[in-house]
Amino acid sequence: MDNRRLIISVVLCIALLIGWQTFSEYMGWIPEQPQPTATEEQAQAEAPAPAPAAPVVPVAKFVPSEGREVHVNTPLYEAVFHSGGGVLQSFKLKNYNASITPGSPLLNMVSPAAATVAPMGLLINGQPSWNMGQWSFDGSDVNLESGDAMLTFTGEMNGIRISRAITFHADTYLMDEKVTLTSAAGNPAARVSYSLGATDMSGKSNYDTMSMAWDLKGSLKRDTDKEDLTKEGVMSSGEIYWAGLMTNYFLSAVLPEMGQNTVFKGRITEGGVWRAAVELQDINLAAGQPAELKTSWWIGPKSRDLLDAAPNSLKSSIDMGIFTFLAVPLLKLLTFFEGFLGNWGLAIILLTILIKIVFWPLSRKSFKSMEQMKKLQPMMKQLQEKYKNDKEALSREMMQLYKTYGVNPMGGCLPILIQLPVFVALYQALLNCIELRHASFITYLPGTDLLWLADLSVKDPFYITPLIMGATMFLQQWLSPAMGDPQQRKIMMIMPVVFTVMFINFPAGLVLYWLCNNILSIIQQSWTLHKAK
Known part of the structure; x- marks a missing residue:
């Protein structure tokens, strides 16, 4: 009985205080805050103002579009991309046939089997953007006879807006890409990976072997052991100039921007597809601030003249041993x-x-x-x-x-x-x-x-x-x-x-x-x- 009376007393006191506060505000009885004096205003003016926050770029609402094939036709190759992620479905070299048999088709650097691992795909924090995100594309096919042309694929995944601008050149197999990532919430340690895939391109010669290859600070590395590459794969980290898949005559490679700490991973899948990826780590995605990443791709023959003109010492992919001179x-x-x-x-x-x-x-x-x-x-x-x-x-x-x-x-x-x-x-x-x-x-x-x-x-x-x-x-x-x-x-x-x-x-x-x-x-x-x- 005593406890009940105590509880009722406390509730009545709280109600009385709340009621009095509300009634006082209604009647204007709460005194105004004192205005700063002239001295106080001068002191406030002399105090350093806090640094303004970085402007937040508003991200427009993303509207996905239906996926379709996008064709790129240059004097050197015929490429087919899928707008859902900008991944390759086919890459045929116009100056090279699959075999010497009359009527042999053009050599396809991305076979149907290789297309299943999404060459030129983008992974964000280990997740494949081509099937985990939504994409849109409002461009058209490219028929390039001279000069350059660009395709832009736009997507969104896990709150990150993705823009892939790929530039094609009529006189080389090099493709340049600028990836722009914008996150509304921010992600201080994002990881971005570029993927490659190919089936064995070594042909019939016993002296032309398929390999995982990468250039680590100017030193060419190769791994040709199919058994180890199937069981364990290969991994290397550091300043990687370029990395990918190659034979004596052909090369598929990613060329990250120089001076970055990167990780190269490669393995052979159970289906016999050679798969590789180059990962950029610790990408800072401040809230609403676009982060730009530049890279290049090479998919084509190991032409000496064209490789000499390519960046990132890509010419080192032609290895002639100690008697190169x-x-x-x-x-x-x-x-x-x-x-x-x-x-x-x-x-x-x-x-x-x-x-x-x-x-x-x-x-x-x-x-x-x-x-x-x-x-x-x-x-x-x-x-x-x-x-x-x-x-x-x-x-x-x-x-x-x-x-x-x-x-x-x-x-x-x-x-x-x-x-x-x-x-x-x-x-x-x-x-x-x-x-x-x-x-x-x-x-x-x-x-x-x-x-x-x-x-x-x-x-x-x-x-x-x-x-x-x-x-x-x-x-x-x-x-x-x-x-x-x-x-x-x-x-x-x-x-x-x-x-x-x-x-x-x-x-x-x-x-x-x-x-x-x-x-x-x-x-x-x-x-x-x-x-x-």
Whole structure:
């Protein structure tokens, strides 16, 4: 009973206070706030005013539109985008066919299988914008004969407005993009990823392999292990100049703006599609403040001239190894020869002749050195018998023998070692020369309608040239001065077999070079032998 009276008393007091406050305001009995004095006004004027807040850009209401295909036609390619996210559905190269078969379709860098992983798609905070957001597009198809053209795709996802402005150029495979992101609520640590996808583009050559590739601060990295890429994938972080998917001849790459900390991820899906993404981290999206991101794309052949002009050191995607300084001029010379001969096979033969002429003095010296060594064989055998139990004395007497007759025991090998870097450089040059892909020498096997050396970038389908090459090596060994050591003679006679097996699946252009080199060596040896007699 006492508690009930206490509660009623408290409620009545509160009601009385609220009523009195309301009645006083109604009657005007609450005193006005005192106005600041002149001194106070001066103090307030001298106090620093707070910094004005950044203006908030009003975001217009987003109105999605029905998705449709958007076609881009340039002198170099035919691309098909989907307006729902600006992802690629197809990318056909006008100057390259899928195979050498007559009537073969244009090479499609984005096959139907690759299109399922949304190449050129945009991910925001790990979520695919092409199917998690809403999109609109009010442009039209592009038919570009010269100059530049732009397409803009607009979308919205999780409160973030997305604008993708992609610029196409008539004279290159490079596409430039500016992404503008605007968030009403703000997101201080957004992540933006650019995706790529392709099926294996390596073709029929065993020496043309598909790989995940990226340039980390000027250092080219590659991963070709299909098993590891399927199970675990690959990841790299740092200042990545470019990253993507490539073979010896073709490249799909993302080129983020230089100076950013990026992450590259790649893997092979269970369906066999090569998928890669370049992620930009810590993108600051202040409320209502647009954030602009610039990047570029390359989807096309590894054309040396066009890659040289591309940003972010994209030319590093053509990797010619440690002898690049030799491979580049050889490739330029080969291209020059093809320019007026009109046949890459003839250009390779002419380049081989030129290289042989340059090294003619060294080759002649090598052959003469082997002839001199042959004449010393009886004396060397006597010394070996005399000092068979004293290796130190044998070595000393052998060196004295070489000195007496002015013979350099390495004279036969040194010229070959000097020529080796040239061969390796030419090997790399031919292996990475996009012009050699589907380049013909002798299209049909003589007397038949069978395709023969119709593509110098793949092996001889009938193994004719590598077998002839092996036969010329046997002939070379037969013409060369015989070694005194029977074991060495056996090893040298096995070499043609080893080389034939090694070259059996080499690209036909490389086999053609080695075959021509052997034939010229046989001619040189025969002439030198004739002069000696």
